[in-house]
Amino acid sequence: xxxxxxxxxxxxxxxxxxxxxxxxxxxxxxxxGQRKLRESRVLMVGCGALGTVLANTLARAGVGHLTIVDxxxxxxxxxxxxxxxxxxxxxxxxxxxxxAKRKIAAINSAVDVEAVVADVNHTNIDQLATGKHLLxxxxxxxxxxxxxxDVSIKTGIPWIYGACISAMGLGMVIRPGITPCLRxxxxxxxxxxxxxxxxxxxxxxxxxxxVASWQAMEAIKLLTGNIDTLSPFMFSxxxxxxxxxQLKVAKARELADCPACKxxxxxxxxxxxxxSTTTLCGRNAVQISQPAGGKIDFEHVAKNLSAVGxxxxxxxxxxxxxxxxxxxxxxEYEITLFSDGRAIIKGTNDAxxxxxxxxxxxxx
Amino acid sequence: MDVVVxxxxxxxxxxxxxxxxxxxxxxxxxxxxxxLNREILPRKEYNSAQIKSGDQIEIVTFVGGG
Numbered sequence: 001x002x003x004x005x006x007x008x009x010x011x012x013x014x015x016x017x018x019x020x021x022x023x024x025x026x027x028x029x030x031x032x033g034q035r036k037l038r039e040s041r042v043l044m045v046g047c048g049a050l051g052t053v054l055a056n057t058l059a060r061a062g063v064g065h066l067t068i069v070d071x072x073x074x075x076x077x078x079x080x081x082x083x084x085x086x087x088x089x090x091x092x093x094x095x096x097x098x099x100a101k102r103k104i105a106a107i108n109s110a111v112d113v114e115a116v117v118a119d120v121n122h123t124n125i126d127q128l129a130t131g132k133h134l135l136x137x138x139x140x141x142x143x144x145x146x147x148x149x150d151v152s153i154k155t156g157i158p159w160i161y162g163a164c165i166s167a168m169g170l171g172m173v174i175r176p177g178i179t180p181c182l183r184x185x186x187x188x189x190x191x192x193x194x195x196x197x198x199x200x201x202x203x204x205x206x207x208x209x210x211v212a213s214w215q216a217m218e219a220i221k222l223l224t225g226n227i228d229t230l231s232p233f234m235f236s237x238x239x240x241x242x243x244x245x246q247l248k249v250a251k252a253r254e255l256a257d258c259p260a261c262k263x264x265x266x267x268x269x270x271x272x273x274x275x276s277t278t279t280l281c282g283r284n285a286v287q288i289s290q291p292a293g294g295k296i297d298f299e300h301v302a303k304n305l306s307a308v309g310x311x312x313x314x315x316x317x318x319x320x321x322x323x324x325x326x327x328x329x330x331x332e333y334e335i336t337l338f339s340d341g342r343a344i345i346k347g348t349n350d351a352x353x354x355x356x357x358x359x360x361x362x363x364x
Numbered sequence: 365m366d367v368v369v370x371x372x373x374x375x376x377x378x379x380x381x382x383x384x385x386x387x388x389x390x391x392x393x394x395x396x397x398x399x400l401n402r403e404i405l406p407r408k409e410y411n412s413a414q415i416k417s418g419d420q421i422e423i424v425t426f427v428g429g430g
Binding site for chain 2: 046048049051062137138139140141142162163164165168169170185186187188189190195196197198201203208211234236241243245247248249250251252255256257313363
């Protein structure tokens with residue numbers, strides 16, 4: 001029986017991979033797996049809490065090409081959990097994607113990082129996904145996840161769902177045509193404002209780290225060709241209640257009458273589902289329209305928003321001022337939410353900024 | 365009738381379906397995944413699936429944060 005290679009033998013065999021020594025000692029990866037990682041191209045959608053842990057882990061692991069897309073800037077309240085950022089980035093007013101690129105350059109200069117400061121939507125996701133081996137979910141909303149799910153079905157590129165709030169997290173590997181897709185499990189997203197978001201209910205650093213580490217491990221298995229060891233489960237946990245579950249979801253693909261992967265209705269990618277934005281000229285405001293998903297329960301939304309502002313509402317609309325940033329980076333916004341889910345975000349002319357505020361505080 | 369829901373023992377005075385259990389918790393059927401005795405339950409069976417004494421139910425709610 002051949003013994004596995006020692007650390008020094010590995011280093012001699014390919015000096016360019018010396019820094020990955022401890023990873024290559026794990027036989028299912030070895031030198032061949034490490035080379036596969038170097039050739040891998042990954043799209044990372046979102047670079048906030050989950051995204052920074054994913055980018056940090058995968059860059060250190062030697063994934064060769066990362067495209068990081070994010071629409072947001074860094075705020076002081078991000079630093080509690082967004083591991084790639086620091087106070088200097090806030091002072092420099094860097095977009096998250098760009099700050100991540102600079103950090104990764106210092107961590108592992110061999111990784112080629114493309115930073116894209118943009119809102120991911122149905123008009124650009126197809127092009128962003130082109131040529132990638134894997135799509136990774138680091139987003140903060142339901143809508144973009146269904147969009148990733150659609151483009152994954154269209155292109156055949158696998159993706160890894162991950163999401164968290166407070167001390168709870170979920171994760172699932174989705175290989176279109178082989179495993180259930182996200183819509184086999186969750187058919188629709190909740191109407192805007194119904195679910196708490198990390199910006200209204202809070203989120204703890206360890207929750208983020210656990211979900212994103214799980215996603216990163218599955219990504220490493222997938223990219224190194226260790227397909228048989230991929231998790232067939234939906235990973236679900238509540239770290240505060242000490243519950244860690246693995247749901248047997250594999251049969252959901254044949255059991256569910258999935259509109260997306262069974263019937264090919266890619267409603268998020270076609271733009272039929274999902275919000276659209278209009279800049280309201282001269283008003284320093286952006287309108288966000290949501291397809292009808294039921295009437296908004298203002299009382300419920302106001303309760304969520306009371307964690308971050310002082311919401312007021314009548315039967316027609318809800319208003320809530322939101323302050324973001326500190327010192328010279330301080331920005332004031334006002335959310336006006338109508339009962340059909342439409343909203344006007346005052347304080348910006350930029351659609352991506354408005355969508356980010358909507359996703360954070362109302363939830364989309 | 366004793367049932368375990370998300371790891372906690374719950375007592376139901378009367379027979380109940382999965383759909384009724386979700387309604388009691390104000391959970392929308394298209395936004396949860398339900399496992400009944402370690403097997404995923406198709407959504408179309410929520411209305412007909414009767415919960416029996418000793419059943420183990422895991423309800424996972426769709427999470428969108430990150």
